[in-house]
Amino acid sequence: MQTITAVAHPNLAFVKYWGKVDHNLNIPTNGSISMNLSGATTTTTVTFDADLEADRITINSITAEHPRVAAHLDRVRQLAGIETRALVISDNNFPASAGIASSASAFAALSLAASRAAGLNLNDKALSILARSGSGSACRSIPDGFAEWLPGRDHESSYAQQLAPPDHWDLRVISAIVETGAKEVASSQGHRAVQTSNFFPARLSVLAQTLDTVRTALLARDFPAFGATVEAEALAMHAIALTSQVEEKIGILYWGPSTLILIRAIQQWRANGLPVYYTIDAGPNVHLICEAKYQTGVERALAPLLAGLGGRYFVSRPAPGARVVKPT
Ligand code: PMV
Numbered sequence: 305m306q307t308i309t310a311v312a313h314p315n316l317a318f319v320k321y322w323g324k325v326d327h328n329l330n331i332p333t334n335g336s337i338s339m340n341l342s343g344a345t346t347t348t349t350v351t352f353d354a355d356l357e358a359d360r361i362t363i364n365s366i367t368a369e370h371p372r373v374a375a376h377l378d379r380v381r382q383l384a385g386i387e388t389r390a391l392v393i394s395d396n397n398f399p400a401s402a403g404i405a406s407s408a409s410a411f412a413a414l415s416l417a418a419s420r421a422a423g424l425n426l427n428d429k430a431l432s433i434l435a436r437s438g439s440g441s442a443c444r445s446i447p448d449g450f451a452e453w454l455p456g457r458d459h460e461s462s463y464a465q466q467l468a469p470p471d472h473w474d475l476r477v478i479s480a481i482v483e484t485g486a487k488e489v490a491s492s493q494g495h496r497a498v499q500t501s502n503f504f505p506a507r508l509s510v511l512a513q514t515l516d517t518v519r520t521a522l523l524a525r526d527f528p529a530f531g532a533t534v535e536a537e538a539l540a541m542h543a544i545a546l547t548s549q550v551e552e553k554i555g556i557l558y559w560g561p562s563t564l565i566l567i568r569a570i571q572q573w574r575a576n577g578l579p580v581y582y583t584i585d586a587g588p589n590v591h592l593i594c595e596a597k598y599q600t601g602v603e604r605a606l607a608p609l610l611a612g613l614g615g616r617y618f619v620s621r622p623a624p625g626a627r628v629v630k631p632t
Contacts, residue, residue: 306631308421
């Protein structure tokens with residue numbers, strides 16, 4: 305069988321996926337909207353080899369047991385009707401300690417490389433469904449540019465589709481990395497805990513409106529409306545985390561002291577006339593969002609502050625989705 309190499313990027317959610325109706329299939333409670341980040345890439349090579357007795361999986365040069373990857377290969381084998389074991393080599397061009405979750409780009413690249421190597425030629429919808437089964441938000445790393453995950457009700461109806469191509473809007477995401485340790489509460493636990501938040505029904509009650517506003521502002525390139533809604537939505541997600549309970553632990557607080565310093569600074573820069581907004585995922589790092597023409601201004605404001613906090617940053621543009629790079 306063929307050896308296939310595919311690449312994919314992580315994606316940043318402007319409307320967040322937080323809460324699942326099915327934890328095995330990763331069916332989300334609500335839809336979400338995202339952009340692929342050009343600043344980080346996963347490259348994955350897959351070969352199905354009849355001589356192998358077990359899957360052999362090497363991630364960032366370390367060969368180990370990876371049950372989630374092996375389970376994903378089982379899904380691909382089932383789709384292709386084969387039993388053959390696979391050789392998987394996957395590398396991120398960003399360190400695990402970069403504070404950027406690699407599971408979205410990892411499962412997007414793996415879904416494409418493994419399905420092609422198994423002789424399948426899945427369309428974007430089927431690939432997005434496959435990627436979602438491995439890691440929910442990976443489904444949004446399949447289409448090019450900006451994506452919307454249609455939550456659906458079951459395996460067949462929950463997938464992401466393109467909202468706009470990468471060149472639709474020259475947005476810049478400046479990811480400020482302030483803490484690199486593993487988070488205290490994994491996002492899978494956070495997804496499970498939403499039901500313990502009294503505020504969860506309130507968040508869901510405005511979500512259709514939030515999705516509408518973000519989608520419309522993105523398509524119209526209306527930056528003030530877009531930024532304000534994206535920022536408020538991130539705070540709404542964190543309000544759910546803060547008011548959730550995991551076992552006897554009260555409240556999930558993903559922020560660190562540096563997160564708050566950055567939030568205050570961004571508010572101040574905006575008050576001074578610099579059009580920059582932020583979003584935060586299930587961790588302490590802050591993603592600053594601006595239009596291309598303000599990138600230099602944002603970097604100039606951010607760099608000294610971040611240096612003082614011992615952090616660093618990387619810049620992304622809207623990136624393509626998962627794609628085969630070998631054979632070309
Ligand atoms: O894909 P997961 O299970 O790591 O969940 C990701 C959740 C957020 O990053 C916080 C939001 C999102 O939509 O990506």
